[in-house]
Amino acid sequence: MLVVKKFGGTSVADKERIFNVAKRCAEDYKSGNDVVVVLSAMGKTTDHLIEMAKDINPNASKREMDMLLATGEQTSVALMAMAFGAMGIPAISLNAFQVVMHTTKKYGNARFKRIDSERIHNELDDRKIVIITGFQGINKYDDITTLGRGGSDTTAVALAAALHADACEIYTDVDGIYTADPRIVPKAKKLEEITYDEMLELATLGAKVLHNRSVEMAKKYGVQLVVRSSLNETEGTVVKEEVEGMESMLVSGVAVDKNAARIAVIGLQNQPGIAFKIFNLLAKKNINVDVILQSIGRDDKKDISFTISRDDVEEAVALLEQNKARLTAERIESDATVAKVSVVGAGMQSNPGVAAAMFEALFNAGINIRMIATSEIRITVLLDEVDADYAMRAVHDKFIPE
Amino acid sequence: MLVVKKFGGTSVADKERIFNVAKRCAEDYKSGNDVVVVLSAMGKTTDHLIEMAKDINPNASKREMDMLLATGEQTSVALMAMAFGAMGIPAISLNAFQVVMHTTKKYGNARFKRIDSERIHNELDDRKIVIITGFQGINKYDDITTLGRGGSDTTAVALAAALHADACEIYTDVDGIYTADPRIVPKAKKLEEITYDEMLELATLGAKVLHNRSVEMAKKYGVQLVVRSSLNETEGTVVKEEVEGMESMLVSGVAVDKNAARIAVIGLQNQPGIAFKIFNLLAKKNINVDVILQSIGRDDKKDISFTISRDDVEEAVALLEQNKARLTAERIESDATVAKVSVVGAGMQSNPGVAAAMFEALFNAGINIRMIATSEIRITVLLDEVDADYAMRAVHDKFIPE
Numbered sequence: 001m002l003v004v005k006k007f008g009g010t011s012v013a014d015k016e017r018i019f020n021v022a023k024r025c026a027e028d029y030k031s032g033n034d035v036v037v038v039l040s041a042m043g044k045t046t047d048h049l050i051e052m053a054k055d056i057n058p059n060a061s062k063r064e065m066d067m068l069l070a071t072g073e074q075t076s077v078a079l080m081a082m083a084f085g086a087m088g089i090p091a092i093s094l095n096a097f098q099v100v101m102h103t104t105k106k107y108g109n110a111r112f113k114r115i116d117s118e119r120i121h122n123e124l125d126d127r128k129i130v131i132i133t134g135f136q137g138i139n140k141y142d143d144i145t146t147l148g149r150g151g152s153d154t155t156a157v158a159l160a161a162a163l164h165a166d167a168c169e170i171y172t173d174v175d176g177i178y179t180a181d182p183r184i185v186p187k188a189k190k191l192e193e194i195t196y197d198e199m200l201e202l203a204t205l206g207a208k209v210l211h212n213r214s215v216e217m218a219k220k221y222g223v224q225l226v227v228r229s230s231l232n233e234t235e236g237t238v239v240k241e242e243v244e245g246m247e248s249m250l251v252s253g254v255a256v257d258k259n260a261a262r263i264a265v266i267g268l269q270n271q272p273g274i275a276f277k278i279f280n281l282l283a284k285k286n287i288n289v290d291v292i293l294q295s296i297g298r299d300d301k302k303d304i305s306f307t308i309s310r311d312d313v314e315e316a317v318a319l320l321e322q323n324k325a326r327l328t329a330e331r332i333e334s335d336a337t338v339a340k341v342s343v344v345g346a347g348m349q350s351n352p353g354v355a356a357a358m359f360e361a362l363f364n365a366g367i368n369i370r371m372i373a374t375s376e377i378r379i380t381v382l383l384d385e386v387d388a389d390y391a392m393r394a395v396h397d398k399f400i401p402e
Numbered sequence: 403m404l405v406v407k408k409f410g411g412t413s414v415a416d417k418e419r420i421f422n423v424a425k426r427c428a429e430d431y432k433s434g435n436d437v438v439v440v441l442s443a444m445g446k447t448t449d450h451l452i453e454m455a456k457d458i459n460p461n462a463s464k465r466e467m468d469m470l471l472a473t474g475e476q477t478s479v480a481l482m483a484m485a486f487g488a489m490g491i492p493a494i495s496l497n498a499f500q501v502v503m504h505t506t507k508k509y510g511n512a513r514f515k516r517i518d519s520e521r522i523h524n525e526l527d528d529r530k531i532v533i534i535t536g537f538q539g540i541n542k543y544d545d546i547t548t549l550g551r552g553g554s555d556t557t558a559v560a561l562a563a564a565l566h567a568d569a570c571e572i573y574t575d576v577d578g579i580y581t582a583d584p585r586i587v588p589k590a591k592k593l594e595e596i597t598y599d600e601m602l603e604l605a606t607l608g609a610k611v612l613h614n615r616s617v618e619m620a621k622k623y624g625v626q627l628v629v630r631s632s633l634n635e636t637e638g639t640v641v642k643e644e645v646e647g648m649e650s651m652l653v654s655g656v657a658v659d660k661n662a663a664r665i666a667v668i669g670l671q672n673q674p675g676i677a678f679k680i681f682n683l684l685a686k687k688n689i690n691v692d693v694i695l696q697s698i699g700r701d702d703k704k705d706i707s708f709t710i711s712r713d714d715v716e717e718a719v720a721l722l723e724q725n726k727a728r729l730t731a732e733r734i735e736s737d738a739t740v741a742k743v744s745v746v747g748a749g750m751q752s753n754p755g756v757a758a759a760m761f762e763a764l765f766n767a768g769i770n771i772r773m774i775a776t777s778e779i780r781i782t783v784l785l786d787e788v789d790a791d792y793a794m795r796a797v798h799d800k801f802i803p804e
Contacts, residue, residue: 015458049477056417056481057488064487067495068480071473075451078470079458085466086459093469097499098544119544142500142521 001166002124003028006038006134006156010173011230012076013043021171021230022083025129029089034124036163037131038156039080041072062107066136066146070096073133073152080131091129094119096136096144101155103137103145110137110145112154112217115162132159150211157214161221168223170210171230176237177202177209180254184389185396191252192235193243198252201344201378215239243346250354251345251399256388258339260290261310262370265320267330268302275304277327281319287312291340291373291382301330305371307382310336338370339388342380343395354399355379361398367391403568404526405430408440408536408558412575413632414478415445423573423632424485427531431491436526438565439533440558441482443474464509468538468548472498475535475554482533493531496521498538498546503557505539505547512539512547514556514619517564534561552613559616563623570625572612573632578639579604579611582656586791587798594637595645596654603746603780604655617641645748652756653747653801658790660741662692663712664772667722669732670704677706679729683721689714693742693775693784703732707773709784712738740772741790744782745797756801757781763800769793 005028007021021037029035040046049068053060077093084091099119103110123130134152137145147154153170160168177199180188194202196219203212209227218225218239228236243252268274275294282289292306308316313334320332348354355372358379362369367390371382383391407430409423423439431437442448451470455462479495486493501521505512525532536554539547549556555572562570579601582590596604598621605614611629620627620641630638645654670676677696684691694708710718715736722734750756757774760781764771769792773784785793 018458052481053484056420057484059487060484061487064480064483064495067483067497068477071476071480074473074476075470078466078473079454081466081469082455082459082462085461085463093466095469 001032002034002036002163004036004038004156004160004163004165004168005171006152006169007040007171007230008152008173009040009043009045011171012039012080018080018083019087022080022087022089024230026084026087026089029129035129036120036124036159036165037080037129038134038152038159039073039076039131040134040152041069042076042079045072045075063143066107066144069146070133070136070144073135077131077133084129084131089129090127091131092123093131093133094123095133096138099132101137101158103139103147105139105141105143105145107143107145109148110139111147111213112137112158115158117162120159120163147213150214153211153214154217157217157221157223157225160223161217165223167226168218169226169228169236170214171228172209173229173231174209175229175232175234176227177239177253179252179400180392180396181256184256184392185254187393187396187400187402189400190234191237193238193240194252195243195346196239196241197377198344198346199239201342201375202253202255210239249345249400250347250351251343252347253344254392254396254399255342255344256339256392257342258385258388259310260307260338260340260382261313261334261336262305262307262338262382263313263316263320264303264305264333264335265327265329266303266333268304269328270296270300270302271328274302274327277323278304278320279306281323282308282316285315285319287316291371291380293371307338307340307371337385338382339385340380340382341388341391341395342378343399344378345399346377348379349376357398358395361394362391365390365394367394403434404436404438404565406438406440406558406562406565406567406570407573408554408571409442409573409632410554410575411442411445411447413573414441414482420482420485421489424482424489424491426632428486428489428491431531437531438522438526438561438567439482439531440536440554440561441475441478441533442536442554443471444478444481447474447477465545468509468546471548472535472538472546475537479533479535486531486533491531492529493533494525495533495535496525497535498540501534503539503560505541505549507541507543507545507547509541509545509547511550512541513549513615514539514560517560519564522561522565549615552616555613555616556619559619559623559625559627562625563619567625569628570620571628571630571638572616573630574611575631575633576611577631577634577636578629579641579655581654581802582794582798583658586658586794587656589795589798589802589804591802592636593639593654595640595642597645597748598641598643599779600654600746600748601641603744603777604657612641651747651802652749652753653745654749655746656794656798656801657744657746658741658794659744660787660790661712662709662740662742662784663715663736663738664707664709664740664784665715665718665722666705666707666735666737667729667731668705668735670706671730672698672702672704673730676704676729679725680706680722681708683725684710684718687717687721689718693773693782695773709740709742709773739787740784741787742782742784743790743793743797744780745801746780747801748779750781751778759800760797763796764793767792767796769796
């Protein structure tokens with residue numbers, strides 16, 4: 001059996017943890033499996049490198065930033081190979097050049113195009129544990145690229161797909177995927193299984209366990225993922241295409257996003273094409289718009305409200321103010337004290353009562369809903385940030401059996 | 403004009419120094435030259451990485467050690483490219499994979515075989531400053547190798563040869579090559595020029611300004627070197643094939659090696675082949691033998707004395723003790739309180755009086771000579787370490803005009 005195991009930066013932050021990881025992988029190896037290990041940079045290395053770079057040039061070229069950051073994972077994999085060496089287990093570290101891991105050319109946010117598997121298979125055939133740098137690749141100019149934050153998950157999935165691995169295990173500092181963040185909802189339960197689509201909705205909504213792109217890739221190539229703890233032997237959560245007994249659990253998770261802001265464009269003329277103009281403006285600046293609400297105001301005028309990430313508020317407001325006349329808007333309002341609470345569940349596709357049940361739970365809890373948006377497997381409500389945690393617990397109580 | 407400029411770890415140890423180097427290179431660039439910059443790892447980075455490795459595995463594989471150490475120079479070159487960026491000067495960093503710098507396969511002590519110049523020329527043609535990782539290469543397995551300590555000098559010379567550079571400048575923390583270590587001989591003078599052969603003798607003898615192998619390579623490929631300070635604008639010393647006005651300066655340098663030890667193998671049978679057996683034993687263990695003295699002792703028995711590095715004393719004595727019977731030796735003695743003082747000068751080839759003058763100077767200073775060795779351009783005497791500094795000054799006074 002060929003197993004890809006990915007460990008994040010916290011799991012390799014110091015000597016003790018490096019040996020912990022090595023021991024875990026050694027068990028697998030000794031039981032006869034072929035083991036490929038994907039590592040992130042140690043602890044806060046990446047942050048530290050970024051600081052050094054910003055100090056020298058706050059607008060450093062992304063190409064050089066990737067050249068710099070790639071040293072972080074190379075350090076991890078070399079030290080891990082030494083740890084295996086100390087344990088008498090044959091191992092070899094490989095960076096993106098050595099594999100080769102081909103990506104698109106975009107620095108700082110590249111995507112995998114193709115992964116050569118020959119060298120890895122050769123090393124595995126020699127019964128070595130193969131340790132590979134996460135997060136990085138090589139573009140067509142022979143330059144180093146990085147995949148963006150959390151990209152090591154994607155590396156693990158891409159390798160699992162390229163090597164036709166039998167399992168892809170993502171080790172993290174939590175036991176698996178929970179029905180909600182246990183810090184907010186103490187009754188939250190660990191899921192045994194979850195579908196790719198549910199995981200995607202939860203990842204997008206701020207359950208920071210798995211990198212979104214890695215889930216998309218896993219879905220695309222049918223790579224079954226296991227998310228589990230690097231600190232204990234708990235079973236973890238399997239992420240796969242379909243979950244058996246899916247109907248028994250209508251909702252698989254409740255998520256909160258406290259980085260939301262609401263923008264309102266008020267007093268628009270009631271004429272066609274205004275909404276298009278607004279969202280086209282924002283799209284051109286790469287500002288992602290989420291929940292959208294259009295309402296008829298006084299004097300037959302329209303208001304359009306929507307949510308965006310708080311990081312984009314300043315830019316969005318400035319942009320809309322500049323174009324106020326063209327948009328026929330009276331004024332622009334923004335509010336960064338809102339939050340989004342979502343329930344996600346593949347089961348709700350065939351069960352129309354979920355939305356109603358959610359609104360009932362919130363009503364009973366005395367929480368005011370400001371906007372609503374739904375997808376096939378998700379219902380999101382916008383509410384005041386101060387209500388968010390209480391709302392989470394109310395909704396969780398409603399859907400997740402104790 | 404194409405110029406290769408090499409800066410050591412001290413010259414890029416922090417932000418301020420990185421910008422210092424960048425400014426220096428920018429002047430050259432702005433005057434119209436093509437500029438290739440070779441960098442070592444910042445400050446104590448390499449030592450720090452070695453410490454981390456030893457902590458995890460004191461006997462770490464050399465392959466993994468090279469994988470680890472190579473991150474040091476990659477960090478330097480990326481940050482330097484960012485510094486040029488901040489100054490508005492187009493620059494690009496390249497590691498050994500990107501160049502490609504082909505080496506022999508030996509980890510930790512590889513030699514250059516071939517350097518591809520295409521990518522570098524392409525970047526220079528785009529009027530970029532090209533910043534290249536020193537100290538490292540790629541072997542035929544696509545694995546990272548390192549050249550051994552001080553290898554960045556060799557990288558600079560190898561690049562100068564491969565690119566047919568017009569100049570190769572080695573920047574260091576001293577103003578150039580001196581007739582002696584100024585800390586020991588305050589009257590020491592900076593040389594304007596020195597031959598490769600003299601530099602090789604001085605480098606071997608412990609004048610740690612230039613890496614020996616880099617001088618050998620410069621001689622082989624006729625690369626004229628300039629050794630100069632990264633801290634000021636002083637002219638520096640040119641290292642080249644022949645020095646004009648050579649006769650005017652009989653001796654170009656006086657060097658001391660305080661890491662010497664003397665081994666004596668005493669009471670050997672006076673039969674052929676004994677010396678061969680001794681030095682063959684040592685050679686097999688890679689122990690370098692320097693000054694050798696054979697003398698007839700009492701009862702027609704022989705003593706053989708020689709010097710080695712102090713690091714090798716323990717191993718050499720153990721080896722000789724094990725083979726005492728086979729060597730017909732009565733006993734082995736060792737003495738690590740000796741030093742070698744040497745005068746070096748291409749001029750002495752045609753002037754037989756140098757040795758006599760040196761001995762006279764030492765005799766006048768009341769210093770006892772324990773062994774003597776000579777090459778075409780060098781005379782070395784072994785003496786007690788306590789006498790070394792005084793001997794240096796006496797010999798320097800004799801040969802170097804004030």
